[in-house]
Amino acid sequence: MSRWLTFLCLIVLVSGCAAYATHQFDTVFGEQNSQHRVVEVSEEDSAFYNEHVKPILDSRCVSCHACYDAPCQLKLTAPAGLERGGSKELVYDGTRLLASSPTRLFIDANTTDEWRSKGFHPVLNERDQSPAANLQGSLLYRAIALRAKQGSFTQPVLSDEYDFSLARDQQCVSVEEYNQFEQDYPNWGMPYGLPALSPSEYDVLSRWLATGGKMPAAAQAPADLKKKVALWESRLNGDDLKTQLVSRYIYEHLYLYSLYLDDGEAFRFQLVRSKTPPGEAIERIATRRPYDDPGVERVYYRLWLDQEVKVQKNHIPMQLDEARYARWQSYFYSSDYDVTKDPGYEPEIASNPFKTFQEIPTHARYRFLLDHSQKTIMSFIKGPVCRGQVAVNVINDQFWVYFIDPEVVYGKGSTDYLEDQVQGLDLPASSNSLPIASWVRFSEQQKSYLSAKAALIESAGFNNTPLDLDLIWDGEGVNTNAALTIFRHFDNASVVKGMVGQQPKTAWVIDYPLLERIHYLLVAGFDVYGNVGHQLVTRLYMDFLRMEGEMNFLLFLPKEDRESVRKYWYRDVSQIIKDYIFSDYIKVGRQSEVQYVTDDHQSELYEKLREKLSNVLDHSHDLEQSKLTRDQREALYKLQAVRGGGLVHLPNVSTVLVTQQGVPLEVISLIHNKAHANISSLLDEEETRLPDEDGVTLVKGVLGDYPNVLMQVEESELIDWAKQVGSLQTAEDYSVLLDTFGIRRTHPNFWFVSDAIANLNKQDRPRESGILDYNRLENR
Structure with missing residues (x-):
């Protein structure tokens, strides 16, 4: 009882402080009125915002304040996000028992008053309009002023008072509560845990905010x-x-x-x-x-x-x-x-x-999806499931994807048969789900479908279609979507065209029913505001789809290889998973008609696929496309051949700026591919890790939307950098690497390197590039 009384007293105390702070603001600056934000913007003010203010917001603020995972839901990607402000409610909440109400910018409310009724507080002054009120009443100004007051960092790695974890307790205070926040967290100004704005940037934002924070339509x-x-x-x-x-x-x-x-x-x-x-x-x-x-x-x-x-x-x-x-x-x-x-x-x-x-017609739907298959798959990565280890730990760290040719498989008979079977497959469509009961039902439905599919492949009618590489879609010789590479970076992922990197442990072959279900499971049917049950059952269902894609790939290997390869992919899995993936429901007894000449059938299959798709393979990430010399590229290829050892200390994504006498020359990405005995563990992933089998992939350009560390390497030192990465043994070795080449959060050149990477990324891929997300930058 005493604990509850203490808790209630704290609530009353905090509420009383907030009410007092609001009263103080109201007394000095007038009552809050969101209509104060509706202003006519002159041509001069419009030009000032577009030419001076917006570039600072885009390059210094949006990197942390975009998408659903923007801290405090403060999206700075558009004026409407600034006017909406922030909220104490989390979008990504893996514990909620009931679905929450959506709060999507431009969709779920149309006016500032509507957002206020949904619990959003302003970050721009909404009281009397005077320079003093516009600054003191602006959460945005108070945040950058607090960071400026803090000054430059005095140590390379920030202390534990900073919390950079994605699941951290967010301090989503209103401006009335900011005096207390400044006392409690004096080092938490914005940009949070990054170098402060330059004096000129600070001056631009201060002048803009003092005059009312005017933004043009x-x-x-x-x-x-x-x-x-x-x-x-x-x-x-x-x-x-x-x-x-x-x-x-x-x-x-x-x-x-x-x-x-x-x-x-x-x-x-x-x-x-x-x-x-x-x-x-x-x-x-x-x-x-x-x-x-x-x-x-x-x-x-x-x-x-x-x-x-x-x-x-x-x-x-x-x-x-x-x-x-x-x-x-x-x-x-x-x-x-x-x-x-x-x-x-x-x-x-x-x-x-x-x-x-x-x-x-099925043929029409499949053709439509294949036409832009990278984007079809990318929607699962870049859609509302854009964050969370539970969301993407269903896939390996690097694998290749191919597609069944619609002209070969989708004849009238087989199409109708598969359509009849797949209509019986339910997809998780409730925002409030009970995961265990749902998993059992979905598992039985999936077994029934795969059993019917196996029977079709072995049927007399389908026997006229050989199990060989003619089944693989070649993009009609022009479409570069025919082969994709997916990289998982722990709690996010990337999808790129081509067969990028070294030969992967696994691969998928996707047909129409599988491609469609991936979209409706993880994109159209996924509710980021759903309860924990909805999110878990979505993850559990994706296990079925991954295994189906892998099984399709195995059909091209000799039938005597399939079980041993699958066992290697699923080492140390639970008996439940073994019973599923090795059940008779999903076995196909037909022999592959791919002709092999070596003993390493999987490796040979990869190379046969590379040859078949050679006309459409995308090579834009190849190191050969970079400005690096032959010797430098060879050093990177040697690094890519390293396995295990100190690679375990590397972050998921390292974005490296290569300079030539300090002038930005090229960007390369170092991707850490983490090995697992299997990827069937929902919550205990670390138990399945096999660090001795880890590897890295090095590519030209920016690969990965969430860099974990930035580095700057002089062109003349690139070979030494590669040797140093390849010879890592301990966490201290990695720290020494960062001491030499790292651009940590605290580095005085952080924004220079950040801007250079952004500029080269834009030059490299004008349409595909965008602002990178810094919410996953490490602090070590």
Whole structure:
């Protein structure tokens, strides 16, 4: 009882302090009024914001304040995020028992008052407008002023008073509470745990905030671009049932993408559902999932001008041009088929794409997804599941992905058979789930499906299709999406085109039913605001999909190899997993018809696939494409051959700036590929680690959206750097490496190196690049 009384007293005390602080602010600066933020911006103020203020916010603030995992939900990617402010509520909460209400910028509220009613507090002054009030009443100013007061760092590694863990207790205080915050956390100004703004940057932001923090309205698209918008909207909003169903299919797969309608980078759009038709102002339909009931008689698909700055961790670019439209037309309209009904939005239908879109030929749907398969897979990485070890520990640290050729497999008979089977597969569609009961049901359904699939492969009809490399899609010799590499970086991941890095432990071969289920499980059907049960059952279901992709790959190996290879992939797994992956339900007795000439069949298969796909393999990350010399590249390849030892001390992603007499020359990425006995452990991953089998991949350019450490290496020292990394033995050795080449959080050149990497990244990949995320920078 005494504990509860103490707790209640603390609540009363804190509430009383907050109320007193609010009263003090109200007395000095007037009562809070969000309408004070609605101001007319002069041409001069607009130019000052766009030319001076915005570049500082983008390069110094957005790196930590973007996406769902922005601290305190403070998104600084657009003026609307600044006006919305911050919140004490967490988006990523692995403990909540019930789903929370979504708070998506531009979707779940339209005005500042609406955000205030949802618990968001201002970070800009919303009281009387005077220079003093605008500064003292601005959380943003108080935060950068606190950091400036702290001064330069005096030690290379920050003390334990800083907490950089993703699961840290966030201090999401309002401006009324900031006096107490300054006393409790005097070193927690912004940028948090990074070098302070330069005097000129501080002066720009201070002047801007003192005069009211005025921000112009988003730039409007030029007239020629508006015509393209109107054209695409007319194409997507036909009145016939076929066009409406096809447009719904396109929307449910592209709603996260950044869509470009011209060759420039200034304007990009998102495909949204609206209550209003083309020609009228967009009224976005806010639902948890893209397939939820819109609550209106007719949905219109509109192109909404994206107002946020480009952030690489959630940026999925796609060009909408006439060539792409012609391909879509050939996929969806070349076949003679009828759409006889609107499938509606009942959850058991809408959550299962094989039911919803049954009347669109499977061949058309698969062709559409293959056309941009990297982005299809990337949506799982860059979508709402953009953070969390539990979300991505279902995949290995590096593996290659290939696809079944739709022209070979998807004949009428086999298509109809698989469609019938896959319609019986439920996907996790509830934001409030009970994981154990769901897992049992999903497991039985998956076994039944795989058993039917195995029977189909061994059937007389399918025996006319050899199990050889003709089954693998070659991109028709032009599409570079035919082979992908996925890198996992502990709690996030990257998807790139090509067969990047050394031969991986595992690989996937994906067919249409698998590709579609990956999307509806981890993208369309995933609710970042869902309860812990929803997130766990999503992770558990993805186990089935990973194993299915791996089993598809194993079919190309001699049948006598399959079980031993699978056992190697799943060393030390639990009996439950063994019973599943070695069950008779999923065994295929047909022999592979790939012709082998060596004893290392898996390695030989990789090289045969490399040869088959040689015309479409993307090489943009190859070191040969860099400005490095032959000797330097050879040193990096020697490092890439190192296994185990001190590599265990490397972080997941090291982003390395190579300079030539101090001038930025090139960026290379050092990826730590961590080995595991298996990846079937949900919560005890460390128990499956095999550090002696660890390796690294070195590539040209920025690979990984969340660098863990920045380094700067002079070109003349690059070979020595590679030798030093390869000879690491202890944590102290890694610390010495950072003493020589590291650009730690505390380094005075941090922002110079950060800006140089950003500039080279933009030059290297103008459309794909964006602001990197620094929430995972280490402190060691």
